Amino acid sequence: MASVSVPIALLPLNNNRHRHSGNLRSYLPVVSPLRRVRAYVSVSTEIGVEEQNNVSKELELFACPICYEPLTRKGPSGLNLNAIYRSGFKCQRCQKTFSSKDVYLDLTVTSGTTAYSESKPIRSELFRNPLVSFLYERGWRQTFKQSGFPGRDEEFQMAQDYFEPVSGGFLLDVSCGSGLFSRKFASSGMYSGVIALDFSENMLRQCYEFIGKDDSLLNKNLALVRADISRLPFSSASVDAVHAGAALHCWPSPSNAVAEISRVLKSGGVFVGTTFLSTRLNSPLSSRSLGTLGQILAPSTNTYSFFAEKEIEDLCKTCGLVNYTSKVDRAFIMFSAQKS
Structure with missing residues (x-):
């Protein structure tokens, strides 16, 4: 049994930018693009060793495409669409951030660029x-x-x-x-x-x-x-x-x-x-x-x-x-x- 720190995302409630029609889009939460306050709170919870290992594996899975350092994550745990959509990821070494864009998590090197473009085969x-x-x-x-x-x-x-x-x-x-x-x-x-x-x-x-x-x-x-x-x-x-x-x-x-x-x-x-x-x-x-x-x-x-x-x-x-x-x-x- 152990006491673990759980990342909690505190999200504004009123914004309609991400509200769409259709079953899946309406299922996802409304997230404000303008202001997002996040914090870590220490939560004492009793979890088994196997559950701890599963959490550890999940947190160490995603890595920075530039330096391959594991990404830190703020938001709900889990790999389902809802959890990933509400989470933010960051490389502490490169200071590069990653988030779900539209419907997917963009983990390309060029994620977040606005002026740069390159041709592909x-x-x-x-x-x-x-x-x-x-x-x-x-x-x-x-x-x-x-x-x-x-x-x-x-x-x-x-x-x-x-x-x-x-x-x-x-x-x-x-x-x-x-x-x-x-x-x-x-x-x-x-x-x-x-x-x-x-x-x-x-x-x-x-x-x-x-x-x-x-x-x-x-x-x-x-x-x-x-x-x-x-x-x-x-x-x-x-x-x-x-x-x-x-x-x-x-x-x-x-x-x-x-x-x-x-x-x-x-x-x-x-x-x-x-x-x-x-x-x-x-x-x-x-x-x-x-x-x-x-x-x-x-x-x-x-x-x-x-x-x-x-x-x-x-x-x-x-x-x-x-x-x-x-x-x-x-x-x-x-x-x-x-x-x-």
Whole structure:
């Protein structure tokens, strides 16, 4: 038993800026953007050792994307949408603050910037497009069956089988898109918390919209986070499972991304991913088949990076992952590896 200090947020009551129609938005509290007074109060409460450990894990999970120092948090505890929305995060080293913007917690390096902007690769910008984000789960993802993808339910169950050794832990669903699998993971009850992470603001808004249609998800430990896959805002060795559905081929630097995934995984943690294998059908003009000419034409002829199975296995192993295994059907591959 122990006495702990609990952060309490004292919020003004009257402001309508964040009041919206719809089940999910009306569920979230009204928060004033003009004045927010916060304070720490010492609350003597009797909690068990296991509960203390759960609180500790939660507080140490988010980290600064600049220096990777754990973020301090002021506001209600928990990973559900309501708690994250009402919380503020800060890096004591960089003095940078982070908060929920609209419907997600923005933990990118550029969070809060107003004048600075930079261009991203086509493969990254494509999914930030509102129309693409809207259509992704409403038809586009279903076309993946033509390449061998098994369908959402079977694909989800395949991933669940791989994650069985880390049941009860935190799961990070990177490049989650509209949250197709994030929502399934959260509803399964198999994890203590699920974080749906994507670089696309519009994909996260779509995820938020889908969550709003399912009341059972409102109180689940499911948080929406915007972040760069090559700069994950989590402490090293802090998560138990990482899922990346149909994502590897879209990443600007798959090697940097897998290295980051390896960094945040705990020892014994599991990484599961699906992607399209390199074939004549999906990459007839890839840089790997055209050599130097392909390097010149790549920006206009091949938006994505497709790999052979051996390359994916080699990448996982060189990033410190072991026990690699995979299942292949035509251009589809689901692969899994563990942190040593």
